[in-house]
Amino acid sequence: MAEWKDYGLVLRSREYREADRLVTLLTRKRGLLTGVARGVRKVQSKLAARVEPLTLGYYQLHQGRSSLATLLQGEALNHHRKLCSNPLLLAHAQYFCELCESSLPEHEPAVPVFSLLLQALTTLEAETQPARAARCFELNLLSLLGYRPVLDACLFCRGPGPYRFDPPSGGLVCSRCAASAEAFAVSGAAVAVMKRFLELGFYRLSVCRVPAVLSGEIHRVSRVLIAKAVGKTRFKSLEVLHSLTEGH
Ligand SMILES: [Zn+2]
Known part of the structure; x- marks a missing residue:
């Protein structure tokens, strides 16, 4: 006691x-x-x-x-009152919280995740493109959980792109190496943005251009890795978030 x-x-x-x-x-x-x-x-x-x-x-x-x-x-x-007064920002913040709750064991120190979450919420308060902050948060959380994707070469031959993301191996695979049937193409631009997120975190995120198409590509990758790291793909807060952004 x-x-x-x-x-x-x-x-x-x-x-x-x-x-x-x-x-x-x-x-x-x-x-x-x-x-x-x-x-x-x-x-x-x-x-x-x-x-x-x-x-x-x-x-x-x-x-x-x-x-x-x-x-x-x-x-x-x-x-964090700014987040609470804006439904879209609030939904993102709740998604970040749900990801942390789902991925961490109880009663084990997690100082880096605690710091990352606080940084993410601070960034979100001034964020004009919350999806960008969400992708950055997902990748950095995955990295802290031990699921940092290797993005500078093909997972099998270490060769250059163009790449496909291979869900079973959780990494990028070049067109010469055999990827699984579930593999999907990832653009060079998406790879570059993911690298930036992992290298710089939220530092000067506001100058990083992430159009919706790129965010969608990156989310496809992070969703696969989150499923591996957390063991689930459905998040209540993400469903709320999607219901808010649908049709926009
Ligand atoms: Zn290869």
């Missing part, structure tokens, strides 16, 4: 018992965890606003014998 303080970002929060909330937090030191915030649905609760989704806070937690931690107190540092 122990108490500790830690920075954490609220990935998700849902009603629990009569007056509590179950809060999924990505903390800096202890990674992903679920905590109970007691009494936060009562009118006078001070903690209530500090356990809203996308809040970055400094929390005091207690870990008892159960796998659930208890959130004792919190100080909100950033509510």
